[in-house]
Amino acid sequence: MRSYNLTSSNLDMNLPKKIDNELRKLIFELSTRLKDNLVGIYVYGSLVLGCFSSDTSDVDIIVVVRHKIKADLKKELNLEVILPISERINKRGLEISFVLEKEIKKLTYPTPFEMHFSENWRKGVLSGEVDYVSVKKDPNLPIHFAQLARYGVCIFGKSIKKVFINIPRALYLLSAKFDAKEILEDKNDLGNNKVVYGILNLIRVDAVIKDDAFLSKAASYIWARKNIPSSYHRLIKRAMDSYIKANNINVNFSKKQVSDFYRYMKLMIFE
Numbered sequence: 001m002r003s004y005n006l007t008s009s010n011l012d013m014n015l016p017k018k019i020d021n022e023l024r025k026l027i028f029e030l031s032t033r034l035k036d037n038l039v040g041i042y043v044y045g046s047l048v049l050g051c052f053s054s055d056t057s058d059v060d061i062i063v064v065v066r067h068k069i070k071a072d073l074k075k076e077l078n079l080e081v082i083l084p085i086s087e088r089i090n091k092r093g094l095e096i097s098f099v100l101e102k103e104i105k106k107l108t109y110p111t112p113f114e115m116h117f118s119e120n121w122r123k124g125v126l127s128g129e130v131d132y133v134s135v136k137k138d139p140n141l142p143i144h145f146a147q148l149a150r151y152g153v154c155i156f157g158k159s160i161k162k163v164f165i166n167i168p169r170a171l172y173l174l175s176a177k178f179d180a181k182e183i184l185e186d187k188n189d190l191g192n193n194k195v196v197y198g199i200l201n202l203i204r205v206d207a208v209i210k211d212d213a214f215l216s217k218a219a220s221y222i223w224a225r226k227n228i229p230s231s232y233h234r235l236i237k238r239a240m241d242s243y244i245k246a247n248n249i250n251v252n253f254s255k256k257q258v259s260d261f262y263r264y265m266k267l268m269i270f271e
Helices: 017-037 071-089 101-105 119-127 141-151 169-185 192-211 217-227 230-244 255-270
Strands: 038-044 059-065 094-100 111-113 115-117 136-138 153-157
Touching: 017 038, 017 059, 017 071, 017 153, 038 141, 059 101, 059 141, 071 094, 071 115, 071 119, 094 101, 094 111, 094 141, 101 111, 111 141, 115 119, 141 169, 169 192, 169 255, 192 217, 192 230, 192 255, 217 230, 230 255
Parallel strands: 059 094
Antiparallel strands: 038 059, 038 153, 094 115, 111 136
């Protein structure tokens, strides 16, 4: 894993060539099809935080628009633009949400969004099952906005400081706790990827609550060594090793160890 120099709003960045090319195509297609409705395109997450893996990471993007997007155009964007670009990047591809600018200025929880695409949505997009008409809301958006406001990069359009203004801490904490709640409710799934994601993301949630720190998964182990009891450090290190090696090693996690850690984190986050 490595850090990329994401500093320029015109995409003149030190990115892997494949991602650089695909982001340029995304900018061209969205600016061409959305025209004056496009406010900006913003990258955040692992690509910015320095822990992007070309094999296993997705590319996190928020697209901000001025007005609602017609249902036919939403479908066109997903099928003709976002899906092909996502497939060319890697097996995780894009995780991209389109949000009205006014919804960011008057932020509510959960947050309404115009459209979305991620690997979990692929099947629905291809089968035509995605509903492009009704209003949908995402409880995860406030924490994404807060992270983007601090560490994101504008690759097209209006600057971050002019769009993501004063994201309320109360709302992004609700967002973070929603993520933790989902992990804890899924505690009996001990699949390697699930456990690695769960352990590292619970630490990230705790860091936001305690220190208002927005950590990469890779940085979560360093924070945990200072803030979480040493009895859990070996478990966390095994999760980190699996993550850093792009899940190429199959760690057999003990159900008791994971359950004990989840129980501890539940106390820290919710009580």
